[in-house]
Amino acid sequence: MAITSANQLELLQIADAVAREKMIDPGLVIEAMEESLARAAKSRYGADMDIRVSIDRKTGQATFTRVRTVIDPEEEELENEKAQLTPDQARQYLADPKPGDTIVDEVPPVDMGRIAAQSAKQVILQKVREAERERQYEEFKDRAGTIINGLVKREEYGNIIIDIGAGEAVLRRNEKIGREAYRPGDRIRVYIKDVRREPRGPQIFLSRTAPEFMEELFKMEVPEIYDGVIEIKACARDPGSRAKIAVISYDSGVDPVGACVGMRGSRVQAVVNELQGEKIDIIPWNDDAPTFLVNALQPAEVSKVVLDDDAERIEVVVPEEQLSLAIGRRGQNVRLASQLTGLEIDILTEEEESKRRQAEFEERTKLFMDTLDLDEFFAQLLVSEGFTNLEEVAYVEVDELLVIDGVDEDTANELQARARDHIEEQNRKAMEHARELGLQDDLANFEGLSPQMLEALTEDGVKTLEEFATCADWELAGGWTTIDGERVKDDGLLEKFGLELEEARELVMTARVMLGWVTPEEALGQGDEEAAEGEEATETEEAGA
Incomplete structure (x- = not known):
């Protein structure tokens, strides 16, 4: 040619x-x-x-x-x-x-x-x-996170290949709503979940099960969301079955739930129809976690909520007749509420919570009877006034003991003397045991560690100040790790003594300064770095663990 x-x-x-x-x-x-x-x-x-x-x-x-x-x-x-x-x-x-x-x-x-x-x-x-x-790729890379209409071309191994005009995209089998079935030529509305540049060309992955898909549908149906008057704060879905969505209004004159429901339910019904009849609970957002959780567990009624910020867990007490409603079919209601709030939820009936409180009451009563040589009635009085351990009795202001019926100043002083004597005896035995296990003077004389803490450390093989300085803060105070999507507790050596993560970090840094490993200025910088690393470590995904 x-x-x-x-x-x-x-x-x-x-x-x-x-x-x-x-x-x-x-x-x-x-x-x-x-x-x-x-x-x-x-x-x-x-x-x-x-x-x-x-x-x-x-x-x-x-x-x-x-x-x-x-x-x-x-x-x-x-x-x-x-x-x-x-x-x-x-x-x-x-x-x-x-x-x-x-x-x-x-x-x-x-x-x-x-x-x-x-x-x-x-x-x-x-x-x-x-x-x-x-x-x-250039056309679609910035469209991830949006909704697009397409035409079904074919099915390959359960995955749907969709014509989106400028190319093909994939709706994977696990991204389809369970009971949906498509034939070539059907029109379909999908959410662009991810766009990747790969050797064989750009791959566009679609979804109809992503919570973001429902959020985008509400934006299309509710003008107030599109305009920013109402914001979707959280969303959780059991695709094709049920969903919960939390909304907040930035205009006191606009009801966020009512706006999303629409006149006679027209707005929410349009979203429900697109999602093949998926039931949607629209919940008002609240910055107060317990209040928000009570809303999230609707339609169940909640009697009491106890929040544990450190563990990111929340305990919910419900009447006996509300238990099945709170849990939902196959745990669906509590699971969606957990996803919505980001908290692990434990649900108890009022009877179960009463039994647990009674057990704690009896345990503390026995503690005071055994250690302070009190009769049962007097020990129960102490527990009823909120005392939970010997340290509180020994070192509290005398005036707080005088408010108990039948307790005068002499009785209060005697109670505190008995508590202190018992604590000192425990400290003496703990220190002797630690010494027997090989506790060294440099660690024994280190300020900030009680004899019981020193005993726990030596039992775990930490016997010198140098060995203590190599410990991480979370090893001492404990933490949380996410494994396969579930939060798992990491017990700390000194956690049972109430040592907080920040306190553990300060102790370790002080030990390193005393050993000359770092300067006080460097210790301050390292402490900030380890704080960030510690927070990140507690959320580390350890799928292979």
Whole structure:
């Protein structure tokens, strides 16, 4: 196939036609043609030559040139005589050649044979495909997180291939609402979950089960959400069955729940219909976690809520007749409420909570009877007034003991003396045991650790100040780790003594300063770093654990 004047204009026409069909830049098609013609020329003149082709964008005239580069013989050897020249060789073309200069000679156009023409065609097709993929990726990369309408093309191994106009996207089997079935030609509304650039081209992954899909549907149906008057704060779904969505209004005159429900339920019903009848509970958001949880557990009624911020757990007490409603069918209601609030939820009946409180009351009563040599009635009085351990009795202000019926100043002093004597005896035994286990003086004299703490440390093999300084704060105070999506408790060596994470961090840093490992200034910086790392560690995913 010779490149004659007759088919030179055809190059531009072909490039323009391909560009329109694939919706890409005509310049990219011409560049592909230039590369394919250059490859054909190299097969004619020799692969060692640096042959380049330039196609005039107006006339279609293809110009073939050979390019040779001047090298510095002192820095590199002449490896390719057909593409490189020394300065001496280049003087016949240039007056003062320098390394890096190029010499360009025009060469005759090639006459492309069948094989060369086929190779050129493959190069052009490859370049066009790459340009098409890049255009598709650029078009959709910023549309992740939005809803798009598509046309079902086919099904492959349970996955639905969807035509989205500028290409194909995949609705995976696990991203379909359970009972949905599609046939080729069906129109479908989907959420663009992810757009990835992969070797085989951009991959667009869709979803109909993502909570964000429902949020976007509400934005389309509720103008107040689109305008920012109402915000969706959280969303949890059991796709195709039930969902909970929490909303808040930034305008006191707009009811967030009513606006989302719409006149006679028209707005929420439009979303329900799109989600194949999925029941939706619309809940008012509240910054107070217990209040929000009470709302999230609707329609169940809650009697009492106890929040544990450190463990991110919440305990809910409900009447006996409300237990099944609070839990829901197969635990659905409490599971969605947990996802919505981000808290682990324990549900107890009033009877179960009463039994637990009674057990705690009896345990504390027995503690005071055994350690303070009190009768049962007097010990119960102490527990009823809120005392939970010996330290509170021993070191509380005397006035707080005097409010108990039948307790005068002498009795209060006697109670505190007995409590302190018992604590001192416990401390003495703990220190003796720690010494027997190998406790060293440098750790024993370290301020901030009680004898019971020292005993616990030595039982775990921490016997010197140096060994203590190598401990992490969470090893001492405990923490939480997320494993396979569930929060798991990491017990700390000193957690049972009420040591907080920040206190543990300060103790460890003080030990490192005393040992000369860090300066006080460095300890302050390291403490901030370890605080951040500790918070991150408690949330670390350990799926392989």
